[in-house]
Amino acid sequence: SAKQSIFATSSAEAEYIAAFDASKEAIWVRKFIPGLTNESGITKGARHFRAKVYYLREVIEFGDIKLEKVHTDDNLADPFTKALAFPKHSEHTKNIGMLPASSLM
Numbered sequence: 001s002a003k004q005s006i007f008a009t010s011s012a013e014a015e016y017i018a019a020f021d022a023s024k025e026a027i028w029v030r031k032f033i034p035g036l037t038n039e040s041g042i043t044k045g046a047r048h049f050r051a052k053v054y055y056l057r058e059v060i061e062f063g064d065i066k067l068e069k070v071h072t073d074d075n076l077a078d079p080f081t082k083a084l085a086f087p088k089h090s091e092h093t094k095n096i097g098m099l100p101a102s103s104l105m
Helices: 011-032 047-061 086-095
Strands: none
Touching: 011 047
């Protein structure tokens, strides 16, 4: 996990950016160790973002990476992108190792 270097204006854009960054790393690892389709979140004039989407499409088409849908019940990024009911929020934050601030005192 890494902090994104640019500001995303929507969760869809944030997911594309994260997928772009992860795909670059995955391809580097694949070379180091031998052996999209929907543009609804793209705003006009965001050429740098559109280039990332086209790059993702290309590496997916070449079979370098595979994107898989993660159901919202299993998506550990959800607490960072949307409001969740307390039980689901607690479950997700526990699964990613986040502790309540009160436990640090």
